[in-house]
Amino acid sequence: MRVLLSTYGSRGDVEPLVGLAVRLRELGAEVRVCAPPDEDFAERLAGVGVSVVGVGQSARALTTAAPPPSKHNLPQRAAELIASQLRVMPPAAEGCDVLVATGATPAIAGARSVAEKLGIRYVSAIFQQLTLPSPHRPPMAYPGRPFPPEVTDNRALWELDAQSIDALFGEALNTGRESIGLPPVDNVRDYAFGDRPWLATDPVLDPWRETPDLDVVQTGAWTLPDERPLPADLVAFLDAGAPPVYVGFGSMAVRAGEEAARAAIEAVRSKGRRVLVGRGWADLGLIDDRDDCFAVGEVNHQRLFGRVAAVVHHGGAGTTTTAARAGAPQVVVPQLADQPYWGARVAELGVGVAHDGPVPTVESLSAALDTALDPKTGARAKALAGTVRTDGAMRAARLLLDTADASTAATAASADTAGTVG
Structure with missing residues (x-):
């Protein structure tokens, strides 16, 4: 079986595909990946023996560039990405089964158009549930x-959501589809996700x-055990004293900014703790x-x-899940999109704090750290760690292959029946 995995986004969108690709290969499948042409993404995938085809612009360059995403530039960015997909992905998908x-x-949506054009099976997978229509939430x-x-009715809000997505991306998608001989779609969101999307998140963290509107398959998060050693100088720092507090905003470091890092460092120091700063895409550094x-x-x-004693971060799905699995208390400083949701989940589970808004101060982080560093929070975080699934990538890989085998068997049975009738 040959599988093409496609994504466009930050490290949090690429890393799960590493886990799925490795598990698929363990089960005998051939795997290719289409992803942003960032060097660190290619190196990560090459490190597990998976070939990568670059699609679109560098995700890091796009994230750090001005102006930030808005209703004015999102349609053009989407058009450029979809055009790149329709040009690059068909050769990469040659010979693939799914x-x-x-x-x-x-x-x-662009990737599904490629699958539709080539007549191969398609599966959509989401790393947070907030974009999947549900009557239970807006x-x-x-x-x-x-x-x-x-407008407060959730169903009405989801109708407006579909209209908003069509306004942003409909023209870009349908222009691209027309260029390869496909008819237009009138609901970009529902077309992209299909009737049976996969939710690749942990059912405890993200229940x-x-x-009745969607047959969602929740596989668990797509992660792998990471055996890479920590750098020697980092180990020396960790060994030199009590566990520090980690502060890192990943790809969101550009939005959080140096002032957020400075506030976090001063807040952690005010608790008598050492600080470990993750540079992220803004290359954050030390203040002294x-x-x-x-x-x-x-x-x-x-x-x-x-x-570490606690993790202060932006609330990406991957970082939240990794910290939860490690049993580390968390302080989530959400910047956009699904990050406020993950912060709320951390708070609801009692394993940390959701900061109020994207701009922290020394005072606000100091108050959050009082809760995160409380021994009761630490105990709850360690208890939660044992409940987080570790087999999501393998479950997804098996499901993908089992479904393909069932589809092949059904096709063969249909052909046999046709031959008998003939």
Whole structure:
């Protein structure tokens, strides 16, 4: 079996595909990946023996560029990405039996168009449930497109959500589809996700409530045990004193900014704790030369988070899950999209704090750390760690192959029946 995995987004969109790709290969499948052409993504996938085809612009360059995403530039960015997909992905998908698409909605819709054109099976996968229509909660609002405050019914809000996505991405998708001889679609969101999307999140951290409108398959998060050693200088810092507090905002470091990092460092120091700063995509650094603070780049978070007192982060799905699995208390400083949701889940589970808004101060983080560093929070975080699934990637890989085998058997049976009737 040959599988093409497709995504467009930050490290949090790419890393799960590493887990799925490795498990698929263990089961005998051939795997290719289409992802943003960022060097660190290619290196990560090459490290597990998976070939990568670059699609679209560098995700890091796009994230750090001005202006930030808005209703004015999202349609053009979507058009450029979809055009790149329709040009690059068909050769990459040659000989593949199934295409699994993740990432931003226009990227999923573009990938499904490629699968439709080539006549291969398609699966959409989501790393947070907030974009999946559900009568149990409202949708997220897109930048510059808030929902009318007088509309409170969830179903009505999801109808507005579909209209908003069509306004942002419909023209870009249908222009691309026309260029390869496909008819237009009139609901980008529902087309992208299909009738049976996969939710690749942990059911304890992100419980899905069944809905009659979608047959959602929750596989668990797609993670792998990370055996990479920590750098020697980082180990020396960790060994030199009590567990530090980790502060890192990943790809959101550009939005959080140096002031957020400075506030976090000062807040952690006010608790008598040492600080470990994750540089992220903004290349955050230290604010002075004191030896109680250390900066790191790309490292093994699974191993690192098991050695820290708490994790202060932006609330990405991957970081939240990794910290939860490590049993580390969390302070979530959400910047956008699904991050407020993950912060709320951390608070609801009693394993940390959701910061109120994206701009922290020394005072606000100091108050949050009082809760995160409380021994009771630490005990709850360690208890939660034992409940987080570790087999999500393998479950997804088996499901993908089992479904393919069933489809092949059904096709063969249909052909035999046709031959008998003839």
